[in-house]
Amino acid sequence: MNAVSLSSAFTGRVVRGEPMSRHTSWHVGGPAEIYFEPRDVHDLEAFLRALPADAAVTWIGLGSNLLVRDGGVRGAVVATHGVFDRLHRLSQTEVHCEAGVPCARLAKQCVKWGLGPAEFFAGIPGTLGGALAMNAGAFGGETWSHVVHVETIDRAARHHQRPREDYTVGYRSVRQTNPPPTEEWFLGARLKFERRPQAHADDIRALLERRKETQPIGAWSGGSTFVNPPGDHAARLIETAGLKGHRIGGASVSTKHANFILNEGHATAADIENLIVTVQQTVRRIHGVALQTEVRIIGETA
Numbered sequence: 001m002n003a004v005s006l007s008s009a010f011t012g013r014v015v016r017g018e019p020m021s022r023h024t025s026w027h028v029g030g031p032a033e034i035y036f037e038p039r040d041v042h043d044l045e046a047f048l049r050a051l052p053a054d055a056a057v058t059w060i061g062l063g064s065n066l067l068v069r070d071g072g073v074r075g076a077v078v079a080t081h082g083v084f085d086r087l088h089r090l091s092q093t094e095v096h097c098e099a100g101v102p103c104a105r106l107a108k109q110c111v112k113w114g115l116g117p118a119e120f121f122a123g124i125p126g127t128l129g130g131a132l133a134m135n136a137g138a139f140g141g142e143t144w145s146h147v148v149h150v151e152t153i154d155r156a157a158r159h160h161q162r163p164r165e166d167y168t169v170g171y172r173s174v175r176q177t178n179p180p181p182t183e184e185w186f187l188g189a190r191l192k193f194e195r196r197p198q199a200h201a202d203d204i205r206a207l208l209e210r211r212k213e214t215q216p217i218g219a220w221s222g223g224s225t226f227v228n229p230p231g232d233h234a235a236r237l238i239e240t241a242g243l244k245g246h247r248i249g250g251a252s253v254s255t256k257h258a259n260f261i262l263n264e265g266h267a268t269a270a271d272i273e274n275l276i277v278t279v280q281q282t283v284r285r286i287h288g289v290a291l292q293t294e295v296r297i298i299g300e301t302a
């Protein structure tokens with residue numbers, strides 16, 4: 001991608017060949033052709049305008065739902081974490097949160113403000129931008145249940161404000177349907193909660209403790225690898241197919257929670273992807289169910 005020169009007048013950080021393994025919770029992934037951490041929204045606008053029209057653009061939050069292949073990512077990767085990080089209260093029940101804010105911070109701040117239910121955000125180790133893209137949810141709560149509107153930016157650096165009604169939202173799925181899909185990314189959202197003066201930081205701690213008992217929190221993973229099929233649990237299907245502990249290279253199916261695939265320290269993205277395919281094939285053969293990935297797989301094979 002020659003048109004974006006490193007000497008261009010961006011004040012943010014532009015790196016050629018940044019290893020994506022530094023930016024994903026699986027700690028795997030080859031280099032991004034261009035990795036960009038904008039300094040602010042104007043910097044981002046200038047960058048988007050300078051990109052060649054045919055250059056692919058991938059946005060990344062905390063990389064907690066991303067498997068980046070070993071050959072890396074063509075085009076530009078735009079990182080939001082640490083950049084779009086403002087969070088403030090707008091009214092008795094509404095807050096404005098930028099896309100780079102970690103969900104855990106949103107949860108804690110809402111509890112301090114006496115707003116909820118927002119504790120569930122503490123269980124999502126990503127940014128609000130990633131949570132909006134995924135309709136991330138935990139402990140019975142879902143991101144889009146709280147969206148009043150989102151702010152987006154498109155490929156030509158134009159800004160939009162879109163109400164919730166412009167999106168078709170389902171379990172771990174979000175699709176812009178009005179107007180028909182264009183290439184847009186989330187810069188922030190106006191979120192609505194209820195007044196919960198009794199909300200307490202201990203509620204968050206209790207939820208996280210409960211989770212630690214059943215999930216390999218702290219290990220290198222992408223969280224739940226597969227979405228739960230209707231009326232069932234991916235973990236149950238994987239476990240009863242005898243796959244707990246199954247390994248390929250440095251990747252293994254967690255023995256604690258079968259829907260988690262772990263990088264034991266030396267896995268490649270190919271190990272993880274091969275294990276994902278093996279799990280899908282085995283579950284299909286034994287249970288007749290086609291598991292769909294919840295994690296997003298991007299990039300080129302090595």
Ligand SMILES: Cc1cc2nc3c(=O)[nH]c(=O)nc-3n(C[C@H](O)[C@H](O)[C@H](O)COP(=O)(O)OP(=O)(O)OC[C@H]3O[C@@H](n4cnc5c(N)ncnc54)[C@H](O)[C@@H]3O)c2cc1C
Nearest residue numbers: 061062063064065126127129130131133136137138186223
């Ligand atoms: C240990 C662990 C536990 C987890 N538990 C849960 C859970 O309980 N519930 C749950 O739902 N998820 C869970 N996850 C998955 C993950 O944390 C969520 O999907 C989260 O919302 C991803 O946010 P992120 O910022 O890391 O996004 P990334 O992984 O960086 O990106 C995910 C997707 O969102 C897109 N994206 C990111 N930012 C933007 C943006 N600003 N605009 C448009 N698109 C964007 C990316 O391009 C990509 O397609 C877990 C993951 C781990 C590792």
